[in-house]
Amino acid sequence: DAKTTQPPSMDCAEGRAANLPCNHSTISGNEYVYWYRQIHSQGPQYIIHGLKNNETNEMASLIITEDRKSSTLILPHATLRDTAVYYCIVRVAGQTGANNLFFGTGTRLTVIP
Amino acid sequence: DAEITQSPRHKITETGRQVTLACHQTWNHNNMFWYRQDLGHGLRLIHYSYGVHDTNKGEVSDGYSVSRSNTEDLPLTLESAASSQTSVYFCASSGLVGHEQFFGPGTRLTVL
Numbered sequence: 012d013a014k015t016t017q018p019p020s021m022d023c024a025e026g027r028a029a030n031l032p033c034n035h036s037t038i039s040g041n042e043y044v045y046w047y048r049q050i051h052s053q054g055p056q057y058i059i060h061g062l063k064n065n066e067t068n069e070m071a072s073l074i075i076t077e078d079r080k081s082s083t084l085i086l087p088h089a090t091l092r093d094t095a096v097y098y099c100i101v102r103v104a105g106q107t108g109a110n111n112l113f114f115g116t117g118t119r120l121t122v123i124p
Numbered sequence: 125d126a127e128i129t130q131s132p133r134h135k136i137t138e139t140g141r142q143v144t145l146a147c148h149q150t151w152n153h154n155n156m157f158w159y160r161q162d163l164g165h166g167l168r169l170i171h172y173s174y175g176v177h178d179t180n181k182g183e184v185s186d187g188y189s190v191s192r193s194n195t196e197d198l199p200l201t202l203e204s205a206a207s208s209q210t211s212v213y214f215c216a217s218s219g220l221v222g223h224e225q226f227f228g229p230g231t232r233l234t235v236l
Contacts, residue, residue: 043223045223047225052230053229053230054214054216054227054228054229054230055167055214055216055225055227056227057223057224057225057226060223060224098166098167104221104222104223112157112169112225113169113183114159114166114167114168115166116164116165116166117166
């Protein structure tokens, strides 16, 4: 199973872009990159996922390097409500990948007023 | 609106007791999961199910069991609760492709 490496913590000023890095150097060709976040005492929340191309949705952007060995989650204008633990996960989609959803310890992002 | 619920939200029990945590989803999802979360460990997968009558062991399945008799529910049973099972438990569900897992609000279990 491909695993990920994330910094344990990061700070970001409110209103600025938050760039959260993730290394996944052993990722396989059929594995997606997923990002989830967990706000204190709540269940994790899906943010975005991608395979090869960069992706953007209403919450964030995901930039995946050409060799797919690393990625960056971008929150374009961080707010205090974005303070959370962010998890980068790599896994195969579909039922065959269900047992490969490994959360790790994530990055604790603190947005500072 | 479709949702996933867990009950109870908080539970205190004694060592050796049998405990069942409920998980109910109205998304009509085939895939359902149980995780536990402890400080320093992130979320760890306990059991999962791909559909009715299907169950599979996850990373930390010892001491836990699940059964899937319908699409909506995946109860988690601790046959004989141990203090090491004090944790926060999250249930989740996803559709067939499984890009997005939807998580419940969690159950905080304390085993004394």
